[in-house]
Amino acid sequence: MIELPNIYPIFRRELRSYFNSPIAYVVIVVFLAIIGWFFTSNLFLINVASMRIVFELVPLIFLFFVPAITMGLLAEEKKSGTLELLTTKPVRDLEIVLGKFLAAWVLLAAALAPTLLYVFTLMPLGDIDLGPVITGYIGLLMMGGVYIGIGIFASSLTENQIVAFIATFLVVLGFYLMDKVLIYAPEGFASTMEFLAIDYHFSSIARGVIDSRNIIYFVSMLGFSLLLATASLERRKW
């Protein structure tokens, strides 16, 4: 059971703290600069009017972007001791995790939003198929959500933000690479690994088809990681 009025203040505080510090701006600017560079060079030098490069590049950038925005979410509160204060307020541990998750997710969406400009730029230039673009963005949000869930879990395990960053990066990198190393996988494992690979599900969504398999994957991955983070907070009670 969760109550929105309990989640809201946590969400709001976390989002404010992102935008009160330079971290959010630096991360967003770097994010947009990298994507902008590749998008424009594709457009002007190779003369390709397509969003494909964006959807190929963003999952890669997320590998760094997400750990950077999630590393402090719980680790910092553990270190400073404010987590003790927060967990003795009348809010559930799951609500704390959800509030923080939503804040990071909104930040991720805010970083992604300016790239919609590229879509509007391209529309008069070529015949853009809007379907895959829309599903592509949905896929990016889902993928980012799963990454954030993993990041919060990692952040709940340590007091050290750097450790949280590296752990998150390694785990999401693993999920990202999983379908790219299938040829090395032992026989019988390949199909399982493919199903676990996040990029496999993302690219299928980004092609314009949202399959229930993909939805089930993203929802269960996200749910699982958030539950792990909650359990990790509750570990003090064991």
Place this chain on the structure above:
Amino acid sequence: MSITVRNLTKYYGEQKAIDDISFEVKTGEILGFLGPNGAGKTTTMKIITCYMPPTSGTVEVDGLNNFDHSLEVRRKIGYLPEMNPLYLDMNVLDYIEYSAQLHGLDKRAIPHRIKEMVHVCGLEEVRHKDIGELSKGYRQRVGLAQAMIHEPDLLILDEPTSGLDPNQIVEIRNLIKQLGRAKTFILSTHILSEVQATCSRVLIINEGKIVADGSPQQLQQEFQGAETLTLEIKAIVENPLEQISPKLRGIGSVNSVELLSQKDSISQFELHIEKGADIREAVFQLAVSEGWVVLEMHRKSTSLEEVFHKLTTS
């Protein structure tokens, strides 16, 4: 608001932090937790505030078990943890508002409560500053403000005056006293004068066990040893050691007399008296009959410091 703690035991791994603690706190009591570092004060407080469960035993706040009714219990408690953790990047008003929201206060009531807390805790001057810019004394006030924003019936303060300068300690202590009416307090400290100044009851904990329980006066009486009386007398005598001391020793229940200092006609004595005896009147009568002038007479009984020292060193 009453608290019942029954047979509380907590292990951290193999290490026993508290060992079968039981006590009750009644409405309106200001309970002081005393004990050396690592005695289990903070652990007990963390269990009462629902931060972590005990290994065994129960805590009931107003008849509600704090494990089964965790959220309800937490709503009734205001807590200031040890070291007073705060979000240094938030400004004072935002932080108090955040606490109010976490406590689920009514939206319309929040601005008024914030105003009140800012006023009561003396935060007017710094209310727009970031908490990170504040001095320790102000941070402590912010900590108290967040603990009291929802008008809790029970306030648990873990070392509320640690690290403050003497003036700030007095300020915080007055604040607690001022707020203390009709509320129940549990506060831990190792400053004994603080306990004497604020608490109506003292629990002394050592190595996870309660070793003493009572009002500060009760404890002093209970653990009282021999008393001493310091006496300063002006008398024109050549040798006070011979001419005054024996007469003083002649008073009943005086065990020994010591001459501390002598300058011109003023001599200072320390009299060791049997436990419980009061000889001040006899001393005065003697002085009158001998023609001495009593400049100072001061009775010293066992201080809480000594009680504490006796109980917590083995």
